[in-house]
Amino acid sequence: MKVVIINGSPRTQGFTASVLRNMEKALRDRGAEVDLIDLSRVSLSQCKGCCSCYTMGYCPIDDDGEMISSKIREADGLIMGSPTYASNVSGYMKVLIDRGHFVIEQLLQGKYCVTVATGENYGSSDAGKILDKLILYSGGRRVSKIVRNAPFNSIRTDMGVEDPEALKASEKLFTAISKNRSYPLQAVYHKIVFSFGIKPFVRRKGKTYQGVMDKWKELGIDFR
Ligand SMILES: Cc1cc2nc3c(=O)[nH]c(=O)nc-3n(C[C@H](O)[C@H](O)[C@H](O)COP(=O)(O)O)c2cc1C
Incomplete structure (x- = not known):
């Protein structure tokens, strides 16, 4: 079982990282192969809007964008974590969303996903909703979501905090992947978005x- 974890915080020892590293450890302890990517440590430049990925199937920018998408494509599970910046995801996470071939290419089809949004006061549920919507629109199955607030810099990975909610979400993710769980309501929602929105749009292009x-x-998706 392969799981990719994305940390969208520039602070690799921060609150988001603390939740994600708890999940990483829990999944590794269960025997999963886990790849945690700190977006602040990779080379990922902004989408230039050239749209050539839609024609060629890959992004011509020579950085780590394609490597990250390939890792996600090969994984069974994905955990996306971001701090809340102005009631939205971080800039790092937004760049990955723009560059990662998520929605139009249905990158997450059949993948089991968990979203993590951390914040300090207001807006963390908005950031979480942005990640949830991305997953549903990209064909993923959202197993669990974590939305958490704490005073800025009060929780760090170097504190070694045991996080019961993160451990529970990891367990749910592990079980969902092992048992190939289905999520009928999400499947119906995705079918509507895909059949009436994404598919006709792509065909017209x-x-x-x-x-x-x-x-x-x-991916075996029927485009007729
Ligand atoms: C530029 C910036 C904007 C922020 N905007 C919000 C916000 O709108 N709502 C909120 O609840 N917290 C906001 N915060 C606080 C962070 O989201 C919060 O402390 C988060 O847990 C930090 O995660 P990290 O330690 O992983 O970086 C902001 C922090 C920064 C640096």
Whole structure:
């Protein structure tokens, strides 16, 4: 079982990292292969809006973008964690969302996902909703979500805090992957968004979206 964990905080020892590292340890202890990526430690530049990924199926920017998407594509599970910045996800996380081939290419089809949003006062539930929506629109199955507030810099990984909520979410994720759980309500919601929104949109684009259609073919998605 492979799980990718994304830390969207620039603070690799911060609150978000503390929740995510609890999950990393719990999943490793259960025997999962876990890859935790701190977005602040990789090379990931902003999307230039050239749209060539839609035509070619890959991004021409020479950095770690394609490497991260490939890791996610090969994983069974994905955990996305972000601090709340102005009631939204962090800039690091937003750049990955823009660059990562999530929605149009249905990167998360069949993958089991957990979202983590940390904050200090207001807006963390908004940041969490942005990640939840991304997962549902990209074909993923949201197993669990964590939205947590604490005073800035009061919780750090070096405090070694045991986090029962993170451990519970890891356990749910492990079980969902092992048992190939289904989520009928999410599946219906995704079917509506995909069939009435994404699919007709991509079909109208024709050859300019050849890269997207090739990816769908690989995933066994019917684009007729
Ligand atoms: C630029 C910036 C903007 C922030 N905006 C919000 C906000 O809108 N709502 C909120 O609850 N917390 C906000 N915070 C607080 C962080 O989201 C919160 O402390 C978070 O847990 C930090 O996570 P980290 O330690 O993993 O970096 C902001 C922090 C920064 C640095």
